[in-house]
Amino acid sequence: MGLFDFSKASGTGFAKVPNKLNLTNEDILERLSEVHVTFGTPEMGKIGSYQAVLYKKVTKKYSLFVRTSGKSIIMGKITGSGASMGFDYGVSMAAGRKDAETSTADHAVDELAEIVGKIAKGETVAASTAVSSIKTESGELIELYMKQKILSIGPEFDIFDAKEKPVYHIDGDTTQFFYTIYDRGGEIARLSRKIIALMPEYIIRLGGEEAGRIKKKVRLTNAEFTGTLNGQELKIEGDMYGFDFDIRLGNSIIGHVDTACQIFRDCYRIRVFDPAYQDIVVMMAIICDKESDES
Numbered sequence: 646m647g648l649f650d651f652s653k654a655s656g657t658g659f660a661k662v663p664n665k666l667n668l669t670n671e672d673i674l675e676r677l678s679e680v681h682v683t684f685g686t687p688e689m690g691k692i693g694s695y696q697a698v699l700y701k702k703v704t705k706k707y708s709l710f711v712r713t714s715g716k717s718i719i720m721g722k723i724t725g726s727g728a729s730m731g732f733d734y735g736v737s738m739a740a741g742r743k744d745a746e747t748s749t750a751d752h753a754v755d756e757l758a759e760i761v762g763k764i765a766k767g768e769t770v771a772a773s774t775a776v777s778s779i780k781t782e783s784g785e786l787i788e789l790y791m792k793q794k795i796l797s798i799g800p801e802f803d804i805f806d807a808k809e810k811p812v813y814h815i816d817g818d819t820t821q822f823f824y825t826i827y828d829r830g831g832e833i834a835r836l837s838r839k840i841i842a843l844m845p846e847y848i849i850r851l852g853g854e855e856a857g858r859i860k861k862k863v864r865l866t867n868a869e870f871t872g873t874l875n876g877q878e879l880k881i882e883g884d885m886y887g888f889d890f891d892i893r894l895g896n897s898i899i900g901h902v903d904t905a906c907q908i909f910r911d912c913y914r915i916r917v918f919d920p921a922y923q924d925i926v927v928m929m930a931i932i933c934d935k936e937s938d939e940s
Contacts (some may be wrong), residue, residue, distance in 0.1 A: 656884030656891075658751045659721035660758035661714075662765045670712055674698045676764045677711070681772040684709065684753040692723060700753070707750035711761055718765055720757050722750040743887045745905035751889060752901065778898040780919040786901075787917035789813075791930060804915065804927060813927055824931055826924065836928045838935075847932055849874065849925070859929075861936065870932065874925065881929055888913070888937050892929045900926030902933050 668676075670689070677687045677698060690699040697712035703722070711720035743751070756775045763770050781787060789812055791804045804813040814827045826834045835850040846860040847870075859872030859879055870881040874894060883890030883902075892900035899922040902915050915930045917923045 656751050656755065656882075656887060656889040658747075658754050659719070660754060660761075661717045661719045662758070662762045664713055664716055664718045664765060666765060666767060668713065668718065668765065670696050670698060673711060673713070673718065673761070673764070676770075677760070680760055680770050681776050682753075682756055682760070683773065683775050684756065687711075700757070703753050704746040704749050706746045707753075709750070709753055709757055711757060718761055720754060720761060722754055743884075743889055743904060747887070748889050748903040748905040751884070751887075752891070752903075755891065774896065775898055775918075778918045780921070781917075787920060787923065789915040789917070789927070791913045791915060791934070804930075815931065821935065824928075826927060828924075833924050834928060836931060845936060847872075849928060851924075859932070868936070870936075879925075881933065883933075888933070890929075890933050892926055894922060894925070900929060902926075902930045 674687055674689055682700075684703045685700045687698045687700055690697060690701075692699075692710055692712070695712060697710040700709040703709055706724060707722045708724075709720065710723050711718060713719075752775075756773045760770050760773055779786065788807055789804050790807075792802065801817065802815050803811040804815070806812050812828065815824055816827070817824045822838045822840060824836045825832055826836065833851070837848050837850070839846045839848065844861045844863070846858060848855060849857040849859070857872055857874035857879055859870045859874075859881065862869045862871055868881070868883055868890070872879045877895045878893075880893040881890050882893065888902075888904050890902045891898055892902070897919065899919045900915065900917050902913055904912070905914050913930060913934065915926060917926050
């Protein structure tokens with residue numbers, strides 16, 4: 646894959662995959678109708694004069710489309726309705742950090758792109774990774790909140806739940822290279838950045854022992870960190886400039902970090918898919934904040 650790899654949307658709101666099976670729009674609709682996703686059900690429609698499969702009103706502002714285009718299948722977020730629908734991908738990358746609707750729509754495109762990529766290879770898909778990754782008892786994501794840019798102001802800060810009660814306390818040293826994470830029961834983890842490294846690399850310690858590492862990779866169109874946690878592949882993927890990230894462990898999404906929140910005036914939203922990895926997701930949110938401020 647090159648620097649301009651659009652086979653994964655990665656928070657950009659647009660994706661394109663090869664149509665090696667010569668699928669028609671009708672084929673795509675039939676297959677997508679069998680897949681459980683987080684953002685609605687598909688129907689056939691049009692964007693201007695083009696036939697397309699649509700997921701309408703994913704948010705108040707945005708719908709999603711997917712359609713064949715030459716030898717490719719393209720998909721993305723669109724605004725408006727009916728013949729007035731228009732493309733709106735890529736705008737968020739130049740417009741600064743995203744609002745709630747843009748973040749939700751872009752992540753729906755990410756979810757759709759992963760499914761369509763599998764369908765285009767002839768794979769059978771029953772549910773998206775996002776759907777299958779949710780491990781909470783209620784089926785709803787856990788939401789936590791961290792105030793923006795607090796790491797650049799001082800070495801101490803808190804992460805809150807939706808009722809504005811502190812869930813985690815973070816102590817950092819003055820270099821902002823070392824962080825200790827506490828919950829209500831005491832210290833749970835430590836996160837440190839290697840002082841001498843060509844690319845930013847972070848070490849995760851749980852119970853005093855090293856549990857994993859994650860390192861930044863060079864990407865032109867999006868941000869990516871890759872590493873391991875207890876032998877499993879750990880990744881942060883997303884839009885650095887829009888501050889919109891997925892955290893993946895193995896084949897599952899364990900968390901999502903963005904700025905789409907209403908609890909405080911300026912804050913990050915940390916969404917947890919699997920409570921077993923909530924502490925890890927919080928540590929990855931610290932990395933996202935630190936690296937976004939330095940980009």
